[in-house]
Amino acid sequence: MRRIAAVVLALVIVTAFELWAPPPAVRGQAVDVYINVTGGDRSRKLNIAVPEFTVVAGADTALAKLLASVVGNDLTLSGLFSVVAASGAIPANNPAALGQTWSAFAAAGAHAGVHGLLGIRGERLEAEMRLYDLTTPEYRLIAARKFEVAAPQSRRLAHKIADEIVLQFTGEPGVADTKLAYVVGPPGAKEIVVADYDGAAATPVTRNGSINLSPVWSPDARSIAFTSFMNGYPDLFRLFPFERQRPVQTLASFVGINSSPGWSPDGRFLALTLSKDGNPEIYVLTVATGVLQRLTRHAGIDTEPAWAPTGQQIAFVSDRAGQPRIFVMDRDGANVRQITTGGFHTQPRWSPKGDSIIYTQRAGTHDLWAISPSGSTPRPLTSGQGDNQSATWSPDGRHLAFQSNRNGRWQVFVMSVDGLTTTRVTQGTTEATSPSWSPRLP
Amino acid sequence: MALPASFHIGPALGRLRLPLAPALVSAIAHAAFFAAVIFGASIWSDSRSKPVYVVLTPSTAAVGSPRGVPMPPRVEEAPIPKSPPAELPRREPARDLPSRELPPQRSAGLPDRSLPTRSPTLPRPADKELPVTSSASPSTAPAPARREASAPPPPPPLGAPSGSAVGSGPLTLSVSDFPYAYYIRQIQQKIQERWHGRGIPGQQPSVVFEIGRDGRLNVVTIDRTSGNAYYDQVALRAINDASPFPPLPDDFRKAVLRIGLQFVFDPTGG
Numbered sequence: 001m002r003r004i005a006a007v008v009l010a011l012v013i014v015t016a017f018e019l020w021a022p023p024p025a026v027r028g029q030a031v032d033v034y035i036n037v038t039g040g041d042r043s044r045k046l047n048i049a050v051p052e053f054t055v056v057a058g059a060d061t062a063l064a065k066l067l068a069s070v071v072g073n074d075l076t077l078s079g080l081f082s083v084v085a086a087s088g089a090i091p092a093n094n095p096a097a098l099g100q101t102w103s104a105f106a107a108a109g110a111h112a113g114v115h116g117l118l119g120i121r122g123e124r125l126e127a128e129m130r131l132y133d134l135t136t137p138e139y140r141l142i143a144a145r146k147f148e149v150a151a152p153q154s155r156r157l158a159h160k161i162a163d164e165i166v167l168q169f170t171g172e173p174g175v176a177d178t179k180l181a182y183v184v185g186p187p188g189a190k191e192i193v194v195a196d197y198d199g200a201a202a203t204p205v206t207r208n209g210s211i212n213l214s215p216v217w218s219p220d221a222r223s224i225a226f227t228s229f230m231n232g233y234p235d236l237f238r239l240f241p242f243e244r245q246r247p248v249q250t251l252a253s254f255v256g257i258n259s260s261p262g263w264s265p266d267g268r269f270l271a272l273t274l275s276k277d278g279n280p281e282i283y284v285l286t287v288a289t290g291v292l293q294r295l296t297r298h299a300g301i302d303t304e305p306a307w308a309p310t311g312q313q314i315a316f317v318s319d320r321a322g323q324p325r326i327f328v329m330d331r332d333g334a335n336v337r338q339i340t341t342g343g344f345h346t347q348p349r350w351s352p353k354g355d356s357i358i359y360t361q362r363a364g365t366h367d368l369w370a371i372s373p374s375g376s377t378p379r380p381l382t383s384g385q386g387d388n389q390s391a392t393w394s395p396d397g398r399h400l401a402f403q404s405n406r407n408g409r410w411q412v413f414v415m416s417v418d419g420l421t422t423t424r425v426t427q428g429t430t431e432a433t434s435p436s437w438s439p440r441l442p
Numbered sequence: 443m444a445l446p447a448s449f450h451i452g453p454a455l456g457r458l459r460l461p462l463a464p465a466l467v468s469a470i471a472h473a474a475f476f477a478a479v480i481f482g483a484s485i486w487s488d489s490r491s492k493p494v495y496v497v498l499t500p501s502t503a504a505v506g507s508p509r510g511v512p513m514p515p516r517v518e519e520a521p522i523p524k525s526p527p528a529e530l531p532r533r534e535p536a537r538d539l540p541s542r543e544l545p546p547q548r549s550a551g552l553p554d555r556s557l558p559t560r561s562p563t564l565p566r567p568a569d570k571e572l573p574v575t576s577s578a579s580p581s582t583a584p585a586p587a588r589r590e591a592s593a594p595p596p597p598p599p600l601g602a603p604s605g606s607a608v609g610s611g612p613l614t615l616s617v618s619d620f621p622y623a624y625y626i627r628q629i630q631q632k633i634q635e636r637w638h639g640r641g642i643p644g645q646q647p648s649v650v651f652e653i654g655r656d657g658r659l660n661v662v663t664i665d666r667t668s669g670n671a672y673y674d675q676v677a678l679r680a681i682n683d684a685s686p687f688p689p690l691p692d693d694f695r696k697a698v699l700r701i702g703l704q705f706v707f708d709p710t711g712g
Binding site: 031 | 620622623624628632650657685686687688689691692693696699700701702
């Protein structure tokens with residue numbers, strides 16, 4: 001009897017406790033922060049201080065200086081930061097000196113500070129990035145991260161740090177650790193070059209003395225598809241810029257034109273233009289098997305296919321309406337619709353987020369325009385500065401690289417899509433055209 | 443069967459003892475049960491919806507401007523009807539809030555440990571500067587107190603940017619919870635860029651959402667509806683489109699950051 005009473009009592013207490021204790025969702029109801037969002041606030045840049053890196057192992061103060069300046073330049077190019085000028089390194093293991101440095105930068109208006117610690121160990125370079133919030137009196141640590149690269153890739157160390165800083169402030173990594181492929185050389189010989197996205201460390205990747213055109217990075221950032229006349233005809237090839245011993249692979253060498261490659265987002269297919277059946281039509285090549293699928297059947301020219309990031313649609317150029325215009329079709333060639341009207345439009349490039357298509361409009365000069373994939377709200381991105389064409393999206397969709405002759409000779413420029421900043425990234429010694437922005441490097 | 447007129451207790455029943463103790467236990471348990479149910483219900487309903495309505499105009503959340511540049515003028519706070527001081531913080535005791543006495547540098551293995559830090563015994567301006575009324579001038583009130591409070595610590599932070607969360611208006615309510623003005627600013631900016639509900643007069647919704655350590659959006663709920671399902675959806679979409687947010691700062695230790703967000707129709711904004 002007593003045992004039963006005890007069990008009943010225990011049950012009652014347990015039930016009562018469960019009823020009394022609020023469920024977890026309710027328990028966590030108190031908010032940490034309460035903020036308002038109103039319309040009309042213009043984006044402002046964050047002021048960030050990047051003093052010279054502190055060398056903690058090995059000795060290379062020139063490199064410590066270079067890394068800080070590369071990080072600073074990356075942050076400036078991101079369009080999100082204003083870099084506060086700095087000189088002199090912070091001594092290692094000296095909290096007082098670090099605090100004084102941050103005090104001085106805070107007084108100069110910096111909101112955040114980056115302290116880099118560089119270690120040189122034989123063939124390896126290590127860096128620790130410590131990011132501080134200078135708007136708090138304690139200079140709170142926002143994040144500390146370590147990176148490591150092989151010694152010859154020292155600039156990548158800085159790019160990785162810059163991308164991490166962008167991640168810490170925006171939630172999405174930056175695009176500094178990327179490459180640009182583009183075409184250099186006077187008419188008669190055009191070679192493909194790969195450089196850092198900021199134009200530094202340009203390295204030729206073709207040396208065949210022929211004409212090499214329209215490089216396009218594959219989605220895994222390991223290969224570049226391009227058109228070359230190296231065998232006498234415009235054929236389509238693929239090179240592997242980071243594997244020097246690997247030979248160039250032939251992708252398409254049909255009779256007539258083999259040109260304007262466009263990778264599918266998963267890298268398994270290549271849309272391309274072939275004229276083997278008469279006039280230029282768009283096909284899809286399965287890269288692993290070489291199987292071809294024809295998408296367009298029209299008496300007009302159909303060329304320059306560009307995949308949507310979903311892989312379900314392809315934008316292309318066709319002159320079936322008289323002048324070249326931008327069209328969109330489904331992945332299998334069905335459901336063709338025209339999205340631009342009233343002009344001479346080429347070079348469609350679908351944005352990484354899928355919300356916009358960039359194209360080149362010829363009206364006296366060439367200029368870059370953006371339009372929604374449904375064909376609404378076309379708007380100019382460049383105007384009144386020479387010719388601007390051959391755009392390529394940065395992987396985050398916040399920047400474009402393109403070629404412009406605004407300074408005379410064709411050069412590659414990088415601009416933010418909002419149009420606020422435009423920077424020339426090639427050096428100007430020869431013409432530089434037809435850029436392709438790589439995905440983020442692995 | 444009719445009952446007999448007189449009731450005779452037989453020998454077996456006579457030996458039976460009434461179960462007094464268990465009956466008593468049962469009675470107490472029942473009383474405790476009902477008391478707990480009633481008490482629990484009151485707690486539950488009390489803790490269910492406790493939104494702290496804080497008016498924060500864009501300039502307040504901005505991380506500040508370089509020295510000498512004045513902060514942009516505050517925008518009118520008219521659109522929020524619910525911010526009389528009487529409704530200000532009825533906060534629960536901070537049981538799951540991070541302790542305020544934690545040293546500022548806790549990242550393991552970092553050599554720099556003695557950055558200038560404020561003595562924990564100092565009154566935080568944040569706790570002192572609750573505006574008396576929501577119309578109190580935010581630019582004048584907090585500034586002097588801030589100087590007083592930050593004068594004693596060893597190396598005074600020279601010219602800390604003016605617009606940080608500390609001591610700048612009503613956001614000070616939450617400073618002890620989440621003192622990262624840059625983070626608030628980034629979130630606010632990201633959502634603002636994607637919110638196309640501006641220009642819509644009338645009440646706007648308020649939303650509660652959670653950000654995980656990696657910056658991913660966890661939970662979004664309408665805390666107070668605008669009364670119009672479309673505007674509620676526009677607000678939710680802005681938050682979804684704005685994600686992912688920055689990763690939570692290393693020094694902030696909670697698993698999630700919980701944010702209450704009031705959308706405001708601001709006729710003066712562009």
